[in-house]
Amino acid sequence: xxxxxxxxxxxxxxLLILTALQPAIFASVxxxxxxxxxxxxxxxxQGFQVREDYWGGDxxxxxxxxxxxxxxxxxxxxxxxxxxxxxxxxxxHVYDSDGKLAEEPDSWEKGHFAAAHVIPKATGSYxxxxxxxxxxxxxxxxxxxxxxx
Amino acid sequence: MMPFxxxxxxxxxxxxxxxxxxxxxxxxxxxxxxxxxxxxEIFGALNKLGTVNWRAHVRSDKGPNLTERxxxxxxxxxxxxDGFIAxxxxxxxxxxxxxxxxxxxxxxIGVGNSITPHAKAIIEAxxxxxxxxxxxxLDRTQNSVxxxxxxxxxxxxxxxxxxxGWLRGTEVLTSVVNEHFSADGAELLHQPDLxxxxxxxxQGMPEFDLPIIHEIEGALVQVKPLIDIxxxxxPPETVKKVNEITTRIGQGIVTKD
Numbered sequence: 001x002x003x004x005x006x007x008x009x010x011x012x013x014x015l016l017i018l019t020a021l022q023p024a025i026f027a028s029v030x031x032x033x034x035x036x037x038x039x040x041x042x043x044x045x046q047g048f049q050v051r052e053d054y055w056g057g058d059x060x061x062x063x064x065x066x067x068x069x070x071x072x073x074x075x076x077x078x079x080x081x082x083x084x085x086x087x088x089x090x091x092x093h094v095y096d097s098d099g100k101l102a103e104e105p106d107s108w109e110k111g112h113f114a115a116a117h118v119i120p121k122a123t124g125s126y127x128x129x130x131x132x133x134x135x136x137x138x139x140x141x142x143x144x145x146x147x148x149x
Numbered sequence: 150m151m152p153f154x155x156x157x158x159x160x161x162x163x164x165x166x167x168x169x170x171x172x173x174x175x176x177x178x179x180x181x182x183x184x185x186x187x188x189x190e191i192f193g194a195l196n197k198l199g200t201v202n203w204r205a206h207v208r209s210d211k212g213p214n215l216t217e218r219x220x221x222x223x224x225x226x227x228x229x230x231d232g233f234i235a236x237x238x239x240x241x242x243x244x245x246x247x248x249x250x251x252x253x254x255x256x257x258i259g260v261g262n263s264i265t266p267h268a269k270a271i272i273e274a275x276x277x278x279x280x281x282x283x284x285x286x287l288d289r290t291q292n293s294v295x296x297x298x299x300x301x302x303x304x305x306x307x308x309x310x311x312x313x314g315w316l317r318g319t320e321v322l323t324s325v326v327n328e329h330f331s332a333d334g335a336e337l338l339h340q341p342d343l344x345x346x347x348x349x350x351x352q353g354m355p356e357f358d359l360p361i362i363h364e365i366e367g368a369l370v371q372v373k374p375l376i377d378i379x380x381x382x383x384p385p386e387t388v389k390k391v392n393e394i395t396t397r398i399g400q401g402i403v404t405k406d
Contacts, residue, residue: 052292074194125342
């Protein structure tokens with residue numbers, strides 16, 4: 001009987017641990033993407049077309065990643081970054097090919113969401129730098145979507 | 150954000166593109182590949198420069214029945230771009246035909262199942278003349294085709310879809326700017342990194358030993374120095390030349406050997 005109780009207790013503990021770890025185990029870039037899309041939602045009403053394609057991956061706290069993007073003068077762009085780790089703090093900034101900050105002052109950061117607004121002064125390549133500033137997780141999934149009008 | 154600028158100042162404001170890219174490389178883990186813009190990103194910018202007669206650029210012929218998968222992928226990219234042109238022209242009949250054509254081509258490269266719902270949605274939205282929904286579904290179509298290809302490790306075909314779309318978009322962009330030249334319109338051609346991206350991708354496809362692929366490689370070599378001119382303005386003769394090159398390639402894509 002004692003042995004049976006021990007097995008049940010061990011199994012329950014294992015189940016509890018697995019339940020606690022579930023978000024970390026099963027979370028993915030797709031989850032991060034759904035948060036990035038959530039940040040984009042209000043802008044769709046303003047006429048921004050959000051691309052289906054997106055960038056994603058995972059970063060440790062303090063790590064950055066750069067992505068390159070062709071932007072066209074005449075269009076207006078928003079880049080939205082999100083992660084499913086709600087206690088994380090993320091940022092996104094856009095630079096032109098000379099390394100000058102190219103974003104508008106209404107770009108914003110709110111915990112696990114961030115967004116950068118760009119009205120390109122020239123057609124060409126721009127660099128979008130995404131960063132996980134802080135996170136309780138060792139690796140934090142991120143996804144970056146963009147829209148234009 | 151400030152350390153980034155300071156970092157740039159330390160490497161020199163006069164840095165060329167490559168040095169800037171290196172600087173960014175040092176700053177972050179890696180610089181990801183260029184994301185290929187949709188044709189309607191360019192068309193949208195073009196529209197803001199003045200009225201464009203999009204109907205003159207609508208193409209509704211069904212095109213050839215191809216058997217080689219790389220050729221189908223290229224054609225699929227151009228047909229999706231044609232869909233965006235038909236949306237600009239608000240030509241519902243052509244959009245519906247393109248919806249069907251996209252489905253046929255997607256089946257030809259084995260990814261028809263993932264496209265069926267999008268093709269239906271394109272046709273329904275065109276019937277309702279809901280152009281925003283058509284645009285979204287065309288984007289979803291391209292994305293789903295490419296995801297389905299990537300899942301079966303056909304990334305190279307997926308890249309050819311993007312290339313086909315870019316070539317058709319550039320053909321129409323140069324045609325529009327050639328008709329009514331403006332410096333701002335010509336500036337939209339300033340896409341040297343995208344061009345380098347496609348060149349690298351094509352170099353990684355030696356197994357696609359097809360005349361059209363070689364023609365495209367040659368065309369990109371011709372176009373690169375014309376548009377990679379730094380801060381200088383792109384003149385009318387360049388626009389005309391790029392239009393001639395992309396029109397010739399476009400004909401090659403939609404014509405059976």
